[in-house]
Each structure stands twice: as structure tokens, then as C-alpha cells.
Amino acid sequence: MKHARIRYEGSVHAVTVEDNSAVRLEDGRLIAAEQVEWLPPANGSMFALGLNYADHARELAFAPPTEPLAFIKSPGTYTGHNQVTWRPDNVEYMHYECELVAVIGKPAKNVKREDALDYVAGYTVCNDYAIRDYLENYYRPNLRVKNRDATTPVGPWIVDAADVPDVSNLKLRTWINGELKQEGTTADMIFDIPHLIEYFSSFMTLQPGDMIATGTPEGLADVVPGDEVVVEVEGVGRLVNRIVSEADFFKNNKA
Template sequence: MKHVRFIAEGREQLGTVKDSIVLSLSGKPYTEDEIDVWLPPIRPNKVIGLALNYADHAEELGLQKPPEPVLFIKPNTSLIGHRGAIVYPDGATYMHYENELAVVIGKAGRKIRAADAFQYVKGYTIANDVTVRDFVHNYYRPPIRAKGHDTFGPMGPYLVDRDDVPDVNRLTLRTYVNGELRQEGNTKDLIYTIPELIEFISSFMTLEPNDVILTGTPKGISHIYPGDVLRLEIDGLGALENTVIDGRTEK
């Protein structure tokens, strides 16, 4: 099942999607064009990002595969939904997208074994870990300024139940900029798998319901600019679309 959060008729609502019809929990149907604002499909307690989790992406940055998962926290204030606007900030000359499979936690756990990890997963969605490379000086310790701006965390459009994604280890990711395919990869190439990530993170941090783990991006990042339209696709999870707008005070 596909779960959504949205604003329609002046209020925030929860619903499900089937055949492009959004059915609110109150039972009222909406077409997707009748949605005023798409929200991230869940309200995370925390968003845990992962850098350099595809070998080809590390290679394109001229970096070695990390000896352990490289983690950072993405602030909740960075989150926006499907069709929301990504703001191009002051000081940026190289801003790029990062198409990532996002794992949503379903129940609390600490020191979770990899063998049990999927029991703690609620479902999956698409995330765009927008990054300004000008602010990155050490990719093994990604600074919050590079990834934490408001609007730098598009997520959605749906939360898809875990059991409706039969092979999460074989999902193709594609990123289009203004209709041009810029990035393509597959989750089979993750350096650290989802169970390994859940085991590692929960070894020192309690994972709670609706926490989100961003699993990294494959090779294919490139510049984006104000006016660009991004479309991120992951097999079975739909397409996350956002437009870049200019937020610079000096142009």
C-alpha cells in the first residue's frame, strides 16, 4: 500500500493511493491534481544520512570506500514533499541532487541484529539528499551546512509498505534533470546493505518509529541550477518531482 500526507481543502490529511486516486482517511477521494501541497509521507523523529555507500559514487569523487558507514544527521527542517521547491542558497556554485532509497523504521530497537533488521522496517520512500559541494571539505565528515539547508530534503511522494517491495536489493534508481537522464544505479551495488546499516546504527543509537535512514546515492551527480526540474525515480516507489528556485540575495 502507498501512504501519503498532504494538504487539501485547507487541512493536513493522511491517505492512501491507488490508481492515481488519493483516498483520505475520511474516505474522500482526490485526484493528484486536487492536492494543494504534498508533504513528506511521514514525520520522522530523525533522518540519518549515509555518505559514500556506492563504490562508483566514491570513485567519481576521487575517494576510497569507507572502512565503516559514514553517517550524518539531516535536520527535519530540511524536509519538503513531492512538487515542493528546492531553494538555491547564497554561496552555492555547485549544488547537486542525490537520489536515495529511504528506509523508514517501523518499531523501536537498539542493538538490532542484521538477521532481524527487516522486522524493524515499516517501508520505503524516495529521498533527494540535496548537497552544496562548495561547503564540503571532507566527505568522510559531511558538514551540516552542505546538506542541512531548508528544502534540502525532498521526500516522497509515497511511503510504500515493506512487504509491497519484494526485492529491495534490486531496485533501479534514475534521476532526470529537465527530462535528461543524469543518474542511474541499482541498490544491488550498495556497499553496506540495509540490514548492515540498521545493525551498525542501532549499535549506538536507538532507532524509533518513523526514523529514516538514507542509504546513499550512486554515481551520476551533476550541477543543478534555479529553474531546473528534477524527477527522481525508484522501482516500485513512484517518482519524486521538485523544482529548483533562486534564493540568493545577491545575483
């Protein structure tokens, strides 16, 4: 089953998704997908991984890490399916990152690897845009690289964990304006989801709604205003996002 959060007629609803073309509201009404505003399906903290794919580490000429390289993204960075993301003015390189995301379903502390997947409610997709200009060190991505408002599309929905029985060999793909630019597989992850849950829960408590974004494979490219970027994880979802300029974004999203 797929679960989503949407805005419809001015109200936020928790819905189930039927055949990717319609959502069912709590009162049973069936609404066409194009009639709703898609919101990020979870809004806990996001724990993101750097260099978690062996091919991506090679692409950047780094040795594979020996322990997870993690950073936190705040909920203000999230945006939903079919929404826009802005490219800052006067930067040289902004790239997408197609990622599988594990969504935590119950408090997790000191979880052993063999039990880790019992704590996953389901899976979603994110596009963890990065501003390469501000990257001081791939091992320490700073806030200007990864924590800008509305620069992490998440969604469109959460697929129940039981409906994705094997997350260890899923294809990941990214298209820019219909052209395939990135293709990889979760089989190339350095630290898999059970390892990551064991690692994080060893020193903190993961809460329901928290997300673990598991990194991206090789194949990055620059994106500019006007581009449509589609990221897809096999068996989980296809997430669409459009790039606008900084001026256009803030003109249309005034506080």
C-alpha cells in the same frame, strides 16, 4: 499499499494512494493527486549515508569506507513531492542525490542483521541535495552542505515493506529537465539496509518514523534555478522537485 501525508483544504491528512493518481481521505473521499499538497510522508530523524555506493566513491576518487559514514538531517530540511528547493546565491555547484530510504516501523535497539527488515515499515525516496562549495571533507559533510531548510525532498509516499520484497537490486534514476543524468542500482550499495539497521541500533534506539537514507550512485550534475529534477527508485516512487533562487524562495516563504 502506499501511505502519504497531504494537505487538502487547509488540513493535514494521512491518506492511502490509489493508482498514483488519487488519494483516499480518512472519510473515504477520493481526491485527485493534483488537487493536494504533498508533504514529507515521515518526519522522524533522517540518518544519511555518505559514500555508500562503490561507483560513487570511485567517481570522487575515494576508497570505499570500511564502516558507515553517517550524518543526521533535521526535519526542517524536508520538503514534499512537487515542491521547490532553493539554490543559495553565489555558489558554484549544487547537486542532487537520488536515494532509497528505509522508514522504521517500531523501536529498534540491538537488532541483529537477520531480523533487521522486520523493523522496516516501508520505503520512500529522497533527493539529498548537497552544496559542494561548503564540503570540507566527504567523510564529514558539514551543516551548510546538508542541513538547509527545505532542501531534502522526501516522498511522495511510503510503500509498505511487503510490497518491495527485494530492495537489493532496484534501479535509481535522476532526470534534469527530462534528460537522464544518473542511473544506478541498489546492488552497488556498500552497506545494505540490514547492515545499517544493525549498525545504528547497536548504539542508539531507532524510533518509528525515523528514516535511513542509503546514499546515491555515481552520476552527479549541477542544478540551477529553473531546473526540474526528478528522482526515481524502481518499485518505490518518482519524486519531482523544482529549483528556485534563494531570493525567490525566501520572498515566497517569509516566516
